[in-house]
Amino acid sequence: MILKIQQKEYNIPITEEDQPDLANIPAFYQKNNGNFWIGLDDNMVVGSIALKNIGDKKAVLRKMFVMQxxxxxxxxxxxxxxxxxxxxxxxxxxxxxxxxxxxxxLAAHRFYEKNGFREISQKSLPSNFPVMEVDKKFYCYEL
Incomplete structure (x- = not known):
């Protein structure tokens, strides 16, 4: 589902090999209070979201995708x-x-902003934030 959205819908030149986290979700996301969730419709995965702990009570939201x-x-x-x-x-x-x-x-940007995320500059990210090559726009949510 994730690759289909990235490649087909948005024409992002990214492969499964570029995303080793997807090959081992438990080891990458489901440790140190991180987690990975999926949305299902009749046993079909229709959405995903992940939280990765980066320390100092900070986390990264990753892999948020919903089928069109x-x-x-x-x-x-x-x-x-x-x-x-x-x-x-x-x-x-x-x-x-x-x-x-x-x-x-663009729709994701509106969604994040509508749900309390504020746009920040890349310079404002924590030093251990895992910037992906495709990341050009950044947000923060304060709990």
Whole structure:
């Protein structure tokens, strides 16, 4: 699902090999109070979101994707995934959540901003933030 959205919908030249985190989700995300969630419709994965602990009560939101036909308020997939992540982050005492995204994801930018994320400069990121090559726009959410 993630590769299909990246490659087909947004024409981002990224491969599975460029994303080793997807090959071992438990080791990459589900440790040190991080986690990975999926949205399902009748056992079909229609969305994903991940939280990675980067230390000092800070985390990174990654891999937020929702299949095109499941986007929007009527489905609530993106909002539900984000609410789960934020609830988990509060329960595990995170103070800030950062994310990087691509300029092409205009609807995602509006979604993040509407849900309390504020745009920040790359210089404002924590020094241990894992910047991906495609990341050009950055956000922070304070819990």
């Amino acid at each position: 036909e499941y986007r929007g308020k009527e489905w609530g997939v993106a909002k539900g995934l984000l609410l789960n992540l934020l609830d988990w982050a509060r329960q595990h005492h995170f103070k800030e959540i950062y994310l990087g995204t691509t300029p092409q994801f």
